[in-house]
Amino acid sequence: STSSNILRQRLQRIQETEPQQHAFTQVMLSEDTISSETRRLSEHDNLALAGVPVAVKDNFCVQGWPTTASSQMLRSFVPSYTATVVRRLQNQGAVIVGKTNMDEFGMGNTTSTSSVFPATVWNEKSPGGSSGGSAVAVANGSCVVAVGSDTGGSVRQPAAICGVVGFKPSYGAFSRYGLIAYASSLDCPGLFGRTVDDVSLVSDYLFGVDPMDSTTLDVVDSANVDADSCDLKGLRVGIPQQFLISELSVNVRAIWERTAKRLEEHGAQLVDIQLPSVPMSLHAYYVIATAEASSNLSRYSGIFFGHHDHDLVRTRTTGFGSEVRRRILSGTYVLSKDAYTKYFEPALKMRQVISSDFDNALLHCDFLLCPVIPKLSMPSTYENATEGYAEDVFTVPASLSGNPAISVPVFADKVGMQLVGRKLHDRRLLRHAASVE
Numbered sequence: 157s158t159s160s161n162i163l164r165q166r167l168q169r170i171q172e173t174e175p176q177q178h179a180f181t182q183v184m185l186s187e188d189t190i191s192s193e194t195r196r197l198s199e200h201d202n203l204a205l206a207g208v209p210v211a212v213k214d215n216f217c218v219q220g221w222p223t224t225a226s227s228q229m230l231r232s233f234v235p236s237y238t239a240t241v242v243r244r245l246q247n248q249g250a251v252i253v254g255k256t257n258m259d260e261f262g263m264g265n266t267t268s269t270s271s272v273f274p275a276t277v278w279n280e281k282s283p284g285g286s287s288g289g290s291a292v293a294v295a296n297g298s299c300v301v302a303v304g305s306d307t308g309g310s311v312r313q314p315a316a317i318c319g320v321v322g323f324k325p326s327y328g329a330f331s332r333y334g335l336i337a338y339a340s341s342l343d344c345p346g347l348f349g350r351t352v353d354d355v356s357l358v359s360d361y362l363f364g365v366d367p368m369d370s371t372t373l374d375v376v377d378s379a380n381v382d383a384d385s386c387d388l389k390g391l392r393v394g395i396p397q398q399f400l401i402s403e404l405s406v407n408v409r410a411i412w413e414r415t416a417k418r419l420e421e422h423g424a425q426l427v428d429i430q431l432p433s434v435p436m437s438l439h440a441y442y443v444i445a446t447a448e449a450s451s452n453l454s455r456y457s458g459i460f461f462g463h464h465d466h467d468l469v470r471t472r473t474t475g476f477g478s479e480v481r482r483r484i485l486s487g488t489y490v491l492s493k494d495a496y497t498k499y500f501e502p503a504l505k506m507r508q509v510i511s512s513d514f515d516n517a518l519l520h521c522d523f524l525l526c527p528v529i530p531k532l533s534m535p536s537t538y539e540n541a542t543e544g545y546a547e548d549v550f551t552v553p554a555s556l557s558g559n560p561a562i563s564v565p566v567f568a569d570k571v572g573m574q575l576v577g578r579k580l581h582d583r584r585l586l587r588h589a590a591s592v593e
């Protein structure tokens with residue numbers, strides 16, 4: 157059948173690319189799964205995503221398949237349930253080709269911090285991260301769309317580096333049920349695709365409240381936002397002035413300016429926007445994210461499931477890599493009595509201010525246009541950890557505020573530019589993104 161041929165081609169593509177690129181922690185396609193999936197599809201008509209090959213980041217549970225979050229700690233964990241986003245894709249006929257590589261527990265931006273799997277490679281360099289495996293799987297043709305997770309940029313940043321589209325919806329727009337928690341108030345499932353249209357089409361099956369995740373929300377714009385909202389004429393495009401920072405490289409700045417100019421030539425109006433609190437974002441993010449991580453990761457005691465090594469201390473020392481341990485330590489510190497009032501509470505307050513800065517800004521424009529990455533190529537290892545954290549400067553603001561944001565490849569070099577839209581107006585953001593790509 158056609159779908160089994162398409163799946164066989166993808167399997168072949170994976171076999172060709174995997175030895176160099178290591179995008180997967182586990183390939184699920186095989187002659188066996190191809191025949192069982194084709195049989196399943198033949199029993200249903202009219203499934204919207206029938207036979208569409210999808211890759212899934214290895215921090216989403218798929219029943220009966222190991223789910224490791226690229227950590228030694230979960231090396232032998234086989235979940236008995238499936239994440240809502242994965243289930244919804246399967247219900248529409250999508251076929252999971254495999255689980256993709258990531259930074260351990262999503263902590264990082266290089267896809268090289270796994271304590272179990274080799275680093276993912278793209279053009280002989282790091283693909284970015286933490287969802288680098290999903291970005292590469294789309295970029296190299298192993299699948300059509302891929303699921304990732306974005307806590308502080310982990311979908312947008314690797315998309316920007318690998319030349320594909322990466323969408324982080326509004327917080328709560330895609331269900332977190334079955335996603336291995338990193339920082340729950342920031343974690344968003346997200347999607348990679350070759351085009352904005354592919355991502356929009358699939359998003360429509362993921363939007364909608366999930367009874368299994370009480371933080372889910374319905375997006376507020378309807379499926380048929382007026383067809384010509386794609387037209388740039390009359391749109392107001394916000395240029396956030398606080399993103400013009402010294403860390404921004406000349407190249408990326410030039411691409412940002414060319415993109416803005418092109419939108420203007422197509423009839424959009426450029427508006428200077430102030431987001432005064434944005435310079436505090438990185439500080440607030442790395443306090444809140446580590447605090448929540450230290451709490452979420454306390455469940456890995458070696459007692460109930462996963463890795464066990466002699467005692468609690470040994471279990472956590474041998475089960476977690478060094479970056480994860482660093483985050484647990486800083487998170488535990490910021491939640492300790494004195495540091496709580498000194499760091500954690502101010503970070504939460506700052507987050508509120510950042511969020512209302514975005515709300516105010518988006519009263520004056522239709523979407524914000526800004527970079528995703530500060531420079532075109534990034535090292536795969538850092539001398540000290542905070543240098544790596546600084547790469548997230550353009551992505552963490554929309555994570556803290558919960559606004560939808562998307563990285564769209566522009567011009568011949570396909571560098572990602574970021575669009576940020578109003579909260580829960582995700583479909584409108586996707587429409588606008590289609591006119592920018």
Ligand code: GLN
Pocket residue numbers: 262263264265285286305306307308309310311338445548
């Ligand atoms: N690089 C950021 C971090 O390490 C973001 C990662 C993510 O979005 N999962 O926290």
